[in-house]
Amino acid sequence: MVDTVIHVALLFLLPPFLLGVINKTKAKLAGRVGAPLLQAYFDIAKLARKGFVLSGTATWVFRAGPAVALSAVAAAGLLIPFGRFDAPIAFAGDLILFAYLFGMARFFTMTAALDTGSSFEGMGASREAAFSCLSEPALFFAFLVLAKLSGSLSLGKMLMVSPESFASGAAAPLILISLGLFVILLAETCRIPVDDPNTHLELTMIHEAMILDHGGPWLGTILYASSLKLFVLVAVLANVIVPFRTGKAWLDWPIFVGETLALAIVIGFLESAMARLKMRRVPYLLVSAILFCGSAFILLVR
Amino acid sequence: MPDLLNAVLVVVLVLNLFALGTSRLLAVIRIVAVQGALLGALPLLIHDRPSLSVAAAALAAVALKGFAVPSIMMRALRDAQIKREVEPLIGLLPSIVLGALATALALLFSGQLQLSDSRTSALIVPASISTAVVGFLLLTTRYTAINQAVGYLVLENGIFIFGMLLVEAIPLVVEMGMLLDLLVGVFVIAIIANHINRAFSSMDTRRLASLKE
Numbered sequence: 239m240v241d242t243v244i245h246v247a248l249l250f251l252l253p254p255f256l257l258g259v260i261n262k263t264k265a266k267l268a269g270r271v272g273a274p275l276l277q278a279y280f281d282i283a284k285l286a287r288k289g290f291v292l293s294g295t296a297t298w299v300f301r302a303g304p305a306v307a308l309s310a311v312a313a314a315g316l317l318i319p320f321g322r323f324d325a326p327i328a329f330a331g332d333l334i335l336f337a338y339l340f341g342m343a344r345f346f347t348m349t350a351a352l353d354t355g356s357s358f359e360g361m362g363a364s365r366e367a368a369f370s371c372l373s374e375p376a377l378f379f380a381f382l383v384l385a386k387l388s389g390s391l392s393l394g395k396m397l398m399v400s401p402e403s404f405a406s407g408a409a410a411p412l413i414l415i416s417l418g419l420f421v422i423l424l425a426e427t428c429r430i431p432v433d434d435p436n437t438h439l440e441l442t443m444i445h446e447a448m449i450l451d452h453g454g455p456w457l458g459t460i461l462y463a464s465s466l467k468l469f470v471l472v473a474v475l476a477n478v479i480v481p482f483r484t485g486k487a488w489l490d491w492p493i494f495v496g497e498t499l500a501l502a503i504v505i506g507f508l509e510s511a512m513a514r515l516k517m518r519r520v521p522y523l524l525v526s527a528i529l530f531c532g533s534a535f536i537l538l539v540r
Numbered sequence: 541m542p543d544l545l546n547a548v549l550v551v552v553l554v555l556n557l558f559a560l561g562t563s564r565l566l567a568v569i570r571i572v573a574v575q576g577a578l579l580g581a582l583p584l585l586i587h588d589r590p591s592l593s594v595a596a597a598a599l600a601a602v603a604l605k606g607f608a609v610p611s612i613m614m615r616a617l618r619d620a621q622i623k624r625e626v627e628p629l630i631g632l633l634p635s636i637v638l639g640a641l642a643t644a645l646a647l648l649f650s651g652q653l654q655l656s657d658s659r660t661s662a663l664i665v666p667a668s669i670s671t672a673v674v675g676f677l678l679l680t681t682r683y684t685a686i687n688q689a690v691g692y693l694v695l696e697n698g699i700f701i702f703g704m705l706l707v708e709a710i711p712l713v714v715e716m717g718m719l720l721d722l723l724v725g726v727f728v729i730a731i732i733a734n735h736i737n738r739a740f741s742s743m744d745t746r747r748l749a750s751l752k753e
Contacts, residue, residue: 409543410550410663417554522633526557529640533553536644537663540651 241323244491249315252495253465254278256472256502260429263506278465285458293451295355303350304452304459310343311463315470319394321494322483328394333381336393337374340426343463344370351448362447365517369432369444372524373425379531380415380422384478386538387411397477414534416479421527423471423505425520427464430509432520442517472501545585548578549667552701553643556674559694560639561632565624565687569613572693576605579697582704593712601700604719609693609726613686616730620737622686629681642673664704672698683744685736689729696722 258275265272274280293300317336319325348366351359384396387408399412425432428445438446449460476497483490515523555575559568580601584590590598616622628635646666653665675695679688696718703715 410546413547413550414554522561522636525633526561526636529557529636530554533640533643533647536647537550540647 241487242326245320245323245326246316248320248491248495249312249466249469252498253469254282254462256469256498257465259499259502260506260509263503264510267507267510278461282458282462285461286455288454290452290454290456293354293356296353296451299346300350300353300451301456303346303353304456304463306346307343308459308463308466310339310346311466311470314339315466315473317393318470318474319397319477320473321477321490321497322398322485323487323490323494325394328392330391333385333391333393333396337377337381340467341370341374343467347448347460350452354451356451359448359450362444362450365444366448369425369520369524372521372528373422376418376422376524376527376531379528379535380419383411383415383531383534383538386535397474399478399481408538411534411538412478414530414537416475418527418531418534419471419475419478421523421530423468423475424508425524425527426471427468429505431512431515431523434514442514469498472498476501545582546663548582548585549663549701552578552697553667553670556643556671556694557636557639559690560635560674560677563626563632565617565622565626565684565690566614568626568687568690569610569617572690572697573606573610575697576609576693577602577607579700580605582701586704597712597715600716601719604723605693605697608723612726612730613689616686616733620686620734622684622733622737626687627683629683635677635681638677639670639674642677643670646670646673664701668698668701668704670698671695671701674698683746685729685733689726692725692729693722 255275255278257278258273261277262272262275314336316326317328317332317339319328344366348363351363381396384399385391388396388398390396424430428435433444433446434442435446437443445464449457452460473494476494479501480497484493552575555571555578559571559575562568562571580603581598583594583598583601587594617624626632630638643666646669650666650669651662672695675691675693675698678691678694680691682688682691700718
């Protein structure tokens with residue numbers, strides 16, 4: 239019970255902090271002081287107080303977009319275990335629900351972007367649709383590998399990768415799917431090699447292009463939802479990469495939080511070290527994620 | 541230590557795909573250097589109790605494959621002012637897909653070959669076949685001489701992995717001889733690259749095919 243409360247509290251409170259950690263890492267590496275670690279919370283609070291302007295062509299779809307995106311991602315966050323603690327909701331086959339909750343969030347963000355009637359946002363939506371087509375198979379291959387390893391179709395068990403499975407010859411597929419999942423994480427949350435969250439350069443934007451017409455509380459919702467998505471995917475990856483647990487609850491929660499923060503720092507390093515890819519190179523990256531996860535599956539079942 | 545061995549071989553396979561997918565020559569050379577260094581350390585993982593001679597051979601292999609050969613190539617790259625972009629015959633994405641296909645087929649069918657040594661890792665044969673195929677792909681689909689030398693290195697890495705199956709049968713002298721051949725080969729290519737550059741201002745092997753008096 240206590241663990242479930244901590245799970246929900248972490249899920250809703252921690253995500254903007256990860257954005258802060260990523261930005262602080264980037265700032266430190268660039269020799270700047272950088273925005274405070276809590277900047278994302280301030281931004282969301284500021285946006286929540288603002289008013290908004292509606293486009294003349296916008297309908298209820300436009301207003302539903304951010305709300306559906308946030309609730310879908312939050313629901314997905316309840317399906318995954320954090321560290322060694324069970325997920326609040328778990329049933330056989332919830333990996334499909336997990337994948338398509340993300341799909342639904344994406345669908346509504348894209349329709350909201352189309353609903354504004356701006357050709358520019360339509361461009362962003364089409365890019366998002368094209369790239370998500372490539373990241374979804376990779377995600378499913380990764381889940382297939384985890385399902386095969388754990389013998390379960392529930393994310394709760396699948397993501398409890400035990401240290402023994404690393405020792406029993408499953409290390410090779412696990413390394414491959416961690417690479418694949420990391421690429422999926424970067425693509426889904428629009429981090430640097432795929433998309434730059436800071437630019438507003440119209441030719442290369444994906445996610446930012448879709449949300450240009452959202453303002454005030456809705457923009458805040460979108461910002462919060464995307465940080466939540468980052469946190470959920472980081473948690474999935476952390477479960478796969480670091481399966482070592484102590485077994486004591488008071489020690490395991492800080493370990494889990496530390497893992498997510500460490501991954502945020504890694505993302506910050508990566509964003510400082512490399513430039514974003516050319517738009518037409520992005521599919522290469524995503525196809526290699528599919529190949530990594532697919533080869534992991536072949537390696538496991540052969 | 542079959543787990544660590546498997547992990548290293550998977551990293552080698554991943555590096556293969558990276559080598560096929562990057563468009564920067566310098567990055568490809570670095571990737572192949574890391575791959576070579578990892579492979580050089582393989583004998584230490586295969587032997588339960590590595591003897592002094594095995595350790596010396598591994599050290600020499602790491603030094604040559606991981607440091608000496610790449611630094612010669614980088615030096616050639618700098619001196620001859622070779623173009624830093626890789627321009628493959630087929631696109632980067634098709635070459636990654638071909639490489640992955642080769643890896644998948646190697647994984648699927650290596651069990652059919654009557655070579656798999658149960659004492660060591662089951663991954664050795666597929667890893668060696670797919671690395672050799674990737675080396676072959678790099679050799680055939682890249683135009684400039686330095687790029688082809690990189691392909692040659694990857695091909696040699698594949699053969700090196702295969703040699704791990706016969707680790708007890710191949711004497712140290714033969715292994716050292718192979719490494720020396722490799723070093724000399726790269727040395728010669730680097731020097732040739734320099735000379736071609738001075739004489740013809742292009743490193744494109746397609747043009748070298750139509751040289752006339």
